[in-house]
Amino acid sequence: MKILFTIAMWVLILGEAGATNFYLSAKGNDRNDGKSTTTPWRSLRKLNEASRTLQPGDSIFFERGSIFYGTLTLLSSGTERQQIYIGAYGSGERPQISGAQKITGWQFFRPNVWVADCASVPGDVFVNGKLQRLGRYPNKGYLKITAGTIGSLTDDSGTFQDKEWDNAEVVVKSSRWTIDRLSVKSTQKNSFVFSSEASYPLQKGYGYFIQSHPATLDSPGEWYYDGDAKKIYLYLGARKEPQDYDVEISAHNSGFEMKSVSHVEIENISFVRFRESGAHIENGVDIAVRGCEFKFSSGNGLEVLRSTYVRVENTIISDSNNNGVEWNGNKDGYFVRNRIKRTGLYPGRGISGNGTYIALNITAEDPHAGKNLFQFNTIDTTGYLAIDFRTGHTHIQNNLIRGFCMTKDDGAGIYTWGNTYGDNFIDNNIVLNGVGNGDGTAEPAKRYVSGIYIDDRSRNVAITKNMVAYCATAGIFIHNATDLKVTDNTVAANGSAIGNQERGQLYIKLDTLVARNGNALLGLSIARNKFVATPAGKYCVYLSADRKSHLATPGIFEENQFWSPEAQFVLAKAYNHNVWCGPVEELTLAQWQSEGFDNKSTFRLLARRPQDAAVKNLIANGDLGRGTEGWYVWPDQAGIEFSGQPKGLEVKFGDNREALLYHSGFALDENKTYKLVFKAMSPQKNKVEFVPMMAAAPWHNLGDYTCFAVDSVSRTFTYYFTPSAASKDARVNFKSNAPFWISEVSLQEVPHESRLTEDQAFRIIYNASIHPSAVSLTNGYSDLHGNRFSKSVALEPYASVILLRQSDMILGESR
Numbered sequence: 001m002k003i004l005f006t007i008a009m010w011v012l013i014l015g016e017a018g019a020t021n022f023y024l025s026a027k028g029n030d031r032n033d034g035k036s037t038t039t040p041w042r043s044l045r046k047l048n049e050a051s052r053t054l055q056p057g058d059s060i061f062f063e064r065g066s067i068f069y070g071t072l073t074l075l076s077s078g079t080e081r082q083q084i085y086i087g088a089y090g091s092g093e094r095p096q097i098s099g100a101q102k103i104t105g106w107q108f109f110r111p112n113v114w115v116a117d118c119a120s121v122p123g124d125v126f127v128n129g130k131l132q133r134l135g136r137y138p139n140k141g142y143l144k145i146t147a148g149t150i151g152s153l154t155d156d157s158g159t160f161q162d163k164e165w166d167n168a169e170v171v172v173k174s175s176r177w178t179i180d181r182l183s184v185k186s187t188q189k190n191s192f193v194f195s196s197e198a199s200y201p202l203q204k205g206y207g208y209f210i211q212s213h214p215a216t217l218d219s220p221g222e223w224y225y226d227g228d229a230k231k232i233y234l235y236l237g238a239r240k241e242p243q244d245y246d247v248e249i250s251a252h253n254s255g256f257e258m259k260s261v262s263h264v265e266i267e268n269i270s271f272v273r274f275r276e277s278g279a280h281i282e283n284g285v286d287i288a289v290r291g292c293e294f295k296f297s298s299g300n301g302l303e304v305l306r307s308t309y310v311r312v313e314n315t316i317i318s319d320s321n322n323n324g325v326e327w328n329g330n331k332d333g334y335f336v337r338n339r340i341k342r343t344g345l346y347p348g349r350g351i352s353g354n355g356t357y358i359a360l361n362i363t364a365e366d367p368h369a370g371k372n373l374f375q376f377n378t379i380d381t382t383g384y385l386a387i388d389f390r391t392g393h394t395h396i397q398n399n400l401i402r403g404f405c406m407t408k409d410d411g412a413g414i415y416t417w418g419n420t421y422g423d424n425f426i427d428n429n430i431v432l433n434g435v436g437n438g439d440g441t442a443e444p445a446k447r448y449v450s451g452i453y454i455d456d457r458s459r460n461v462a463i464t465k466n467m468v469a470y471c472a473t474a475g476i477f478i479h480n481a482t483d484l485k486v487t488d489n490t491v492a493a494n495g496s497a498i499g500n501q502e503r504g505q506l507y508i509k510l511d512t513l514v515a516r517n518g519n520a521l522l523g524l525s526i527a528r529n530k531f532v533a534t535p536a537g538k539y540c541v542y543l544s545a546d547r548k549s550h551l552a553t554p555g556i557f558e559e560n561q562f563w564s565p566e567a568q569f570v571l572a573k574a575y576n577h578n579v580w581c582g583p584v585e586e587l588t589l590a591q592w593q594s595e596g597f598d599n600k601s602t603f604r605l606l607a608r609r610p611q612d613a614a615v616k617n618l619i620a621n622g623d624l625g626r627g628t629e630g631w632y633v634w635p636d637q638a639g640i641e642f643s644g645q646p647k648g649l650e651v652k653f654g655d656n657r658e659a660l661l662y663h664s665g666f667a668l669d670e671n672k673t674y675k676l677v678f679k680a681m682s683p684q685k686n687k688v689e690f691v692p693m694m695a696a697a698p699w700h701n702l703g704d705y706t707c708f709a710v711d712s713v714s715r716t717f718t719y720y721f722t723p724s725a726a727s728k729d730a731r732v733n734f735k736s737n738a739p740f741w742i743s744e745v746s747l748q749e750v751p752h753e754s755r756l757t758e759d760q761a762f763r764i765i766y767n768a769s770i771h772p773s774a775v776s777l778t779n780g781y782s783d784l785h786g787n788r789f790s791k792s793v794a795l796e797p798y799a800s801v802i803l804l805r806q807s808d809m810i811l812g813e814s815r
Contacts, residue, residue: 019057026066057082062095078263099252099274123250123275123298135216142207168213171348173440207440331370344383357383383407392421400768412453434471445722447472474507495537504542524555605812648743664695664731761808
């Protein structure tokens with residue numbers, strides 16, 4: 001036994017001693033042996049030839065500052081004790097493996113447009129290293145669909161000729177969350193017939209544009225590829241010639257390919273400008289990717305498929321047209337301390353349909369396969385979802401997520417759908433700035449984006465200790481999901497008054513997408529959270545269902561803390577079944593507690609101090625300084641009377657069942673957003689309906705009908721809208737079926753809100769690092785509990801605090 005052990009040790013030692021290092025340099029030569037820094041190889045072709053003969057323990061080193069063209073393909077495996085290592089040597093920038101191919105031989109085609117032979121299909125085009133845009137018509141925005149099916153569309157406003165756009169590609173918004181690329185089979189007048197189907201039937205009012213056609217080239221840098229002729233066309237400005245520029249295309253499919261190999265470590269390599277993916281790892285075991293970079297991938301940045309014990313650390317994935325990271329079918333892996341930036345920002349450059357324009361896409365054929373950890377990552381500036389996970393045993397912890405749903409919307413920073421697989425944790429993340437993008441939809445001003453979104457049929461997800469802020473719809477959105485734990489989160493300043501009327505810090509919605517029989521138990525546990533509403537977001541908690549009974553037993557609400565601009569904004573309820581313009585039911589904490597919820601919770605008023613800035617009121621007599629002048633009622637049996645302040649105008653009823661109150665004399669622009677503010681009350685519980693309208697025939701409404709609940713207490717109501725059409729002569733129109741008073745009516749233009757950001761009066765300070773940090777302050781601030789800070793605030797790793805500038809904010813007493 002002792003002799004056998006000694007022999008085994010000598011075999012191991014000799015094996016380790018026999019490991020070979022291979023070197024590559026831009027100054028190398030493939031005729032060298034490649035085994036020293038003085039005799040390096042030059043090309044990836046030479047390395048790939050030797051790939052099959054690599055032995056466990058061998059290493060490959062690329063010289064820093066060098067560029068290598070092509071694909072690195074690894075065919076050999078290491079062992080658990082002797083991995084194959086791929087890394088860098090020397091000093092300077094990471095060595096770069098590039099998928100680019102230079103294009104030369106340009107010929108004049110027509111004014112400003114040049115053409116060259118191009119055997120490879122370009123993924124992207126770069127001029128002097130800068131990414132160029134695929135030609136499109138129009139250059140910005142979307143054209144509007146008049147009518148559509150799943151395989152065609154018509155645009156009655158177009159002036160196209162028959163066959164004008166044959167063989168082009170049309171990019172359509174087939175829903176708020178899908179963008180499709182459809183090849184044009186034929187065009188006839190203003191109609192397009194496609195050779196494939198859209199993700200969903202194309203809707204009237206949604207948008208499209210045209211690309212991949214020579215007629216789209218009209219701006220510097222735009223390009224088009226003719227696959228049949230294998231030629232590329234490039235538009236340059238006047239008196240510009242391509243010979244004066246370095247023009248490259250993404251020509252190689254992948255930067256790093258590794259299938260069915262194991263025990264490999266790769267670090268400190270940069271992979272840039274590949275047509276399909278920066279790296280493709282499939283069926284691997286014990287793979288480590290550290291300190292690498294994957295940039296300008298025309299498809300996905302990094303693909304890891306059906307692998308075990310893959311570790312991706314300290315790596316940058318940026319500027320991917322489709323998804324940043326595809327993580328599919330992996331088990332026992334972790335994705336830690338990475339940064340994913342600028343993913344899916346260009347409509348029509350990602351893949352069609354669902355599951356696209358996502359920074360980190362986590363899926364599996366077997367969602368129970370194994371555990372994966374995603375921790376300490378930064379995900380910044382994403383076209384759609386920052387993280388989409390459809391698996392069990394997924395732990396998403398201590399990540400910083402900023403700027404998402406910038407190309408598509410109806411999404412979130414962290415999202416799941418149909419996830420019933422269990423052992424899923426969303427813990428201690430910082431999720432900020434869910435922007436939303438309604439461009440190309442029938443309601444472009446609206447935004448549908450939340451911080452954390454648990455969608456249809458999901459259950460058994462724990463959402464704990466997260467900070468979620470500045471998202472246009474909600475901080476945490478629970479849609480037809482059950483058995484969730486939402487605990488110890490801070491959810492603040494979410495909800496855009498301009499973008500969406502259903503908004504709040506926590507938004508719970510039940511609808512007909514999931515069948516409900518009777519009083520379905522949701523099994524929610526909502527505990528120890530901080531819900532901080534601002535005027536834009538308005539509500540701390542927003543509940544929505546078709547029937548009141550559906551929300552009778554939502555679960556446990558306890559030990560939460562609420563802050564809002566008014567006491568009745570703690571909770572809102574909306575029931576939509578067979579209700580025409582139903583008003584939202586607003587509850588104070590005491591009223592919510594009377595229903596048996598949040599009995600151990602607290603509320604504090606949080607409001608901005610009054611501002612003195614003068615704002616132009618489009619309603620000439622909105623302040624009622626001239627009594628009833630300019631105000632009219634319908635029908636003739638109704639009447640108005642000025643009751644003085646504070647009640648204002650009284651709308652009186654005769655024998656009629658309803659009355660309209662209106663004021664005209666102003667214009668509305670469909671490209672602008674407006675803010676309506678008014679006070680109203682009624683001797684009984686009632687609703688007041690508002691709609692902007694034309695003031696003359698054909699009397700069309702210029703926006704949605706909206707209702708406000710009124711009672712004997714005078715309240716201030718605020719409503720934002722973008723007109724559905726322009727009108728030179730418009731009016732504000734209020735209707736009710738019971739007497740009411742109205743006063744202090746103001747209508748004003750507001751800047752278009754495209755992004756929710758903090759201001760200095762209400763600051764969210766966070767520390768997205770693994771070390772404690774102190775943030776300097778230049779003004780007097782307090783936190784939500786009134787504790788004052790003057791010079792700095794100290795934060796633990798992945799901690800946050802909301803600060804209020806004392807000169808601007810009013811903090812009420814806790815109750």
